[in-house]
Amino acid sequence: MAYQPATDRYDTMKYRRxxxxxxxxPAISLGLWHNFGHVDKYENSREMIRYAFDHGITHFDLANNYGPPAGSAEENFGKMMREELQPYRDEILISTxxxxxxxxxxxxxxxxxKHILSSLDQSLKRLSVDYVDIFYSHRPDPNTPLEETALALDQAVKQGKALYVGISKYNPEQTKVMKGILEELKTPFIIHQDRYSMFDRHMEESLNAVLEDEGIGAIVFSPLAQGLLTDRYLNGIPENSRAARSSSPFLQKDHITEEKVNQIKKLKDIADARGQMISQLAIAWLLRNDVVTSVLIGASSVEQLKQNLVSIENIEFSQQELDEIENILKG
Structure with missing residues (x-):
């Protein structure tokens, strides 16, 4: 039986300009960095994408090298596009x-x-689409003029291969330069993707002000500080956790300090009082920031995705709660 998305899929999700x-x-977008590659169970990836779309997540964030192996997340998403999602292409935002x-x-x-435009052509083939909705420069290149990168992004739009463009991990000054170049070219540069969480607030130092002044949206990744902002490490490091794997490219054991655990326990008290999990509190806290358009979450299961989606049900904070959180984060 052909996939039929939920008829009420837009009833509860919040959408932000x-x-x-x-x-x-959508206030919450689904990132396919890990858990959607060929090393993962396709059926599980498929169910997460279905569940996301059924609950109003219209934006699926990819990159050429997501997997593992590199390219396989796009290939798996492309398979879903061919087999199930093609009738809903105009309701779906695909970024790479x-x-x-x-x-x-x-x-x-x-x-x-050479790399930017060749990579996009490869991605379109893997994704089984004619265009992507957002195409990003994934990181600034210290040895290539920003003008060259900007002109490649502009060409992607002019060729009809991308509707909008964005940048990721650019500093405030580089962001302003790219904005100036792309504005002159009349290229729709609309979004910046960077890391942001309660434990990593570098965006607040100056990037937020640039994005607000320039009218650029923000989508933020690692909202849970790679799993720290959950209840997983409150009582030690579980054997099956990311931090327990010495070869993990993610969270390391030495990141889980006594100070961090104490902060998490205090945040849990606030989350409990709000009727939320720590992870839900952390996502809601990010969405309090008007510059943040969307929070990019990862997921390894439908259950985890379901828990994170609940975050949008309570994103209002009293001043007292914000002050308490600030005091906790300052140590």
């Missing part, structure tokens, strides 16, 4: 990126025109 653009993003290492040789990464 991306900067000053005409594009609305180029800039991190993808293939061998001198053209397989960074921000040069």
């Amino acid at each position: 991306c900067g000053k653009s005409g594009l609305l993003l 990126k180029a800039g991190h290492e993808m293939w061998a040789g001198p053209y397989g990464e960074w921000g040069g025109r």
Whole structure:
């Protein structure tokens, strides 16, 4: 039987304008960085994508090198597009990126025109689509002029291969330069993707002000500080956790300090009083920031996705709660 999305899929999700653009993003977007590659069980990935769309998550965030192996997340999502989601293409936002290492040789990464445009062509084939909704420069290239990267993004739009463009992990000054170039080219540059959580607030130092002044939306990743902002590490490090694996590229054991655990326990008290889990509190706290268009979550199961989606049911904070959280985070 062909997949039929839930008829009430737009009833509970909140949608937020991306900067000053005409594009609305769901308050929570689904990232396919891990758990959607060929090393993972396709049926599980498929069920998470279905559940997300059934509950109003219209935005699926990818990159050329997501997997593992690199490219396989796009291939799996492309399979879903061909087999189930194609009738709903106009309801779905697909984003992808180029800039991190993808293939061998001198053209397989960074921000040069050759890599950016070749990578997008490869991504479109893997995704089984004619265009992506948002195409990002995944990181600034210290050895390539920003003008060259900007012109490659502009060409992607002019060729009809992307509707909007964005950047990821650019500092405030680089962001302003890219905005100026792309504005002159009349390229729809609408979004910046960066890391942001209760435990990583570097965006607040100056990037937020630039995004607000320039009318650029923000989508933030690692909202749970790679799992720290959950109840998982309150009583030690579980054997099956990310931090327990010495080869993990994610959270490391030495990140889980006594100070951090004490902060998490105090945050749990606030979450409990609000009727939330720690993770739900952490996501809601990010959405209090008007510059944040969407919070990008990862998931390894439908149950985890379901828990994170509950976050949008309570994103209002009293001043007392905000003050208490601030005091906790300051230590």
